Amino acid sequence: MLLSYLTPYIFLAAAWAKILYAGVNESGGEFGVFGTPGTGLPGRFGVDYAFINKSTVDIFVDQEKINFFRVTFLMERMCPLEFGLGSKFNETYFQEYADAVNYITLTKGAYALIDPHNYMRYNDPSNQPFSGSVIGNTSDPTAATTQQFEEFWHELALRFVLNPNVVFGINNEPHDMASSGSPTQLILQNDQAAINGIRSAGAFQLILAPGNGFTGGHSWTQVTGEDDAPSSEFLNKLVDPIKNTAIDVHEYLDVDFSGQHVNCTQPGPSNLANLTTWLHENNLKAVLSEFGGGDNEICFEFIDDLVQYLAANDEWIGWSIWAAGPLWGPNSPCCGPDTGSLEPGQVNDLGQPDAFYTVWPNSIRPNIPTDLKKFGISGLE
Numbered sequence: 001m002l003l004s005y006l007t008p009y010i011f012l013a014a015a016w017a018k019i020l021y022a023g024v025n026e027s028g029g030e031f032g033v034f035g036t037p038g039t040g041l042p043g044r045f046g047v048d049y050a051f052i053n054k055s056t057v058d059i060f061v062d063q064e065k066i067n068f069f070r071v072t073f074l075m076e077r078m079c080p081l082e083f084g085l086g087s088k089f090n091e092t093y094f095q096e097y098a099d100a101v102n103y104i105t106l107t108k109g110a111y112a113l114i115d116p117h118n119y120m121r122y123n124d125p126s127n128q129p130f131s132g133s134v135i136g137n138t139s140d141p142t143a144a145t146t147q148q149f150e151e152f153w154h155e156l157a158l159r160f161v162l163n164p165n166v167v168f169g170i171n172n173e174p175h176d177m178a179s180s181g182s183p184t185q186l187i188l189q190n191d192q193a194a195i196n197g198i199r200s201a202g203a204f205q206l207i208l209a210p211g212n213g214f215t216g217g218h219s220w221t222q223v224t225g226e227d228d229a230p231s232s233e234f235l236n237k238l239v240d241p242i243k244n245t246a247i248d249v250h251e252y253l254d255v256d257f258s259g260q261h262v263n264c265t266q267p268g269p270s271n272l273a274n275l276t277t278w279l280h281e282n283n284l285k286a287v288l289s290e291f292g293g294g295d296n297e298i299c300f301e302f303i304d305d306l307v308q309y310l311a312a313n314d315e316w317i318g319w320s321i322w323a324a325g326p327l328w329g330p331n332s333p334c335c336g337p338d339t340g341s342l343e344p345g346q347v348n349d350l351g352q353p354d355a356f357y358t359v360w361p362n363s364i365r366p367n368i369p370t371d372l373k374k375f376g377i378s379g380l381e
């Protein structure tokens with residue numbers, strides 16, 4: 001009797017413990033702004049910035065069978081400085097972005113993670129990740145307010161409310177939030193405002209909430225920056241009325257977790273262990289939306305170990321490696337200058353095949369689950 005009641009629960013638990021989303025970053029919508037303040041704003045579509053190449057999205061979905069793309073954009077382009085952060089958008093930029101998101105989701109049937117690539121800052125992307133006013137910094141009169149951030153997310157969610165295949169990523173890599181009071185508390189406050197804005201728009205899709213310290217997994221339970229309290233002390237206080245929010249985590253495997261070095265020396269599983277325990281204790285799930293490694297055997301093993309670790313732990317429901325994108329050319333988004341990007345059809349700086357032909361087949365392709373989520377509104381299961 002007891003067993004027959006228990007059996008369905010065992011099946012439910014098994015179904016719960018899986019990777020739902022697997023894929024790649026599509027980076028390019030935030031390009032072209034480095035230099036003196038104002039450089040590349042608003043920018044020229046296809047020249048300074050671009051979101052995706054539809055042909056390579058086809059390759060990823062049809063041949064590689066991934067179902068998840070993280071698509072970057074820049075808040076200073078979506079909300080030009082003359083409008084300020086909020087509900088008034090640049091309709092041209094929005095349409096270009098929506099075209100990319102709709103292609104991935106409505107045409108290809110994959111899931112798209114909407115990523116304002118702003119480090120929880122707005123008004124000067126000229127020296128990302130450090131320039132610009134921290135959103136909600138009340139001692140900075142030029143900073144956008146937490147209320148404006150909520151209005152921005154309310155409007156964005158309204159525009160995607162009928163698209164079940166989007167996932168809302170609140171912001172890319174908040175860090176160094178030092179302000180009077182409690183810096184990590186400010187991330188909690190801004191994340192909560194975004195959730196409130198999204199849910200008040202009537203949108204039920206999955207939300208991913210970042211923490212402090214560039215939302216690094218290894219440092220989740222540690223102090224980061226200049227004495228910013230650990231993310232673990234705040235991010236379990238988020239309230240989502242429909243409980244469809246997960247934690248957004250980034251983790252690189254090189255010596256200082258920056259993703260700038262070709263060699264992998266930081267093992268993902270042991271560095272993520274404390275965070276995984278915290279997720280479990282708080283009944284939370286997470287998506288690893290950025291990670292990467294160089295074009296060498298050791299990194300292939302490190303990436304393989306990391307992705308297998310995610311698959312083996314119920315707390316992890318998805319991942320996207322960094323990065324493909326239409327504008328990388330021979331440049332390398334991470335992991336040493338010679339690794340190249342994950343964009344199909346391109347070469348690295350040495351004129352050799354890029355990481356789509358090295359890193360991808362050696363460490364990603366064998367780990368793409370065959371039972372990824374195919375239908376239904378984005379969520380925790």
Ligand SMILES: *[C@@H]1O[C@H](CO)[C@@H](O)[C@H](O)[C@H]1NC(C)=O
Pocket residue numbers: 042043044045080090091092093
């Ligand atoms: C809106 O974006 C388009 C395309 O980048 C640009 O040409 C236009 O100048 C922008 N408008 C504003 C007000 O920034």
Ligand SMILES: *[C@@H]1O[C@H](CO)[C@@H](O)[C@H](O)[C@H]1NC(C)=O
Pocket residue numbers: 133134137138139140141176177178179
């Ligand atoms: C917040 O604003 C004050 C006043 O402009 C500034 O001194 C401080 O550095 C800002 N905090 C951060 C983290 O930017």
Ligand SMILES: *[C@@H]1O[C@H](CO)[C@@H](O)[C@H](O)[C@H]1NC(C)=O
Pocket residue numbers: 262263
């Ligand atoms: C990477 O590791 C290899 C093998 O251990 C070593 O020979 C090489 O010098 C390292 N490269 C860098 C840039 O540290």
Ligand SMILES: *[C@@H]1O[C@H](CO)[C@@H](O)[C@H](O)[C@H]1NC(C)=O
Pocket residue numbers: 218219221222270271272274
């Ligand atoms: C994990 O937590 C323990 C106990 O707080 C700490 O000693 C250890 O350094 C942490 N490990 C990592 C990789 O952060």
Ligand SMILES: *[C@@H]1O[C@H](CO)[C@@H](O)[C@H](O)[C@H]1NC(C)=O
Pocket residue numbers: 053054055056326344345
């Ligand atoms: C898009 O990708 C396809 C397939 O790799 C390639 O042939 C084409 O040149 C790319 N288009 C652009 C504009 O980069």
Ligand SMILES: CC(=O)N[C@H]1CO[C@H](CO)[C@@H](O)[C@@H]1O
Pocket residue numbers: 024025026027028030070071072115117172289290320321322323333
């Ligand atoms: C979209 C994503 O994975 N995030 C990374 C994607 O690519 C951009 C390129 O600049 C990176 O900056 C993001 O960190």
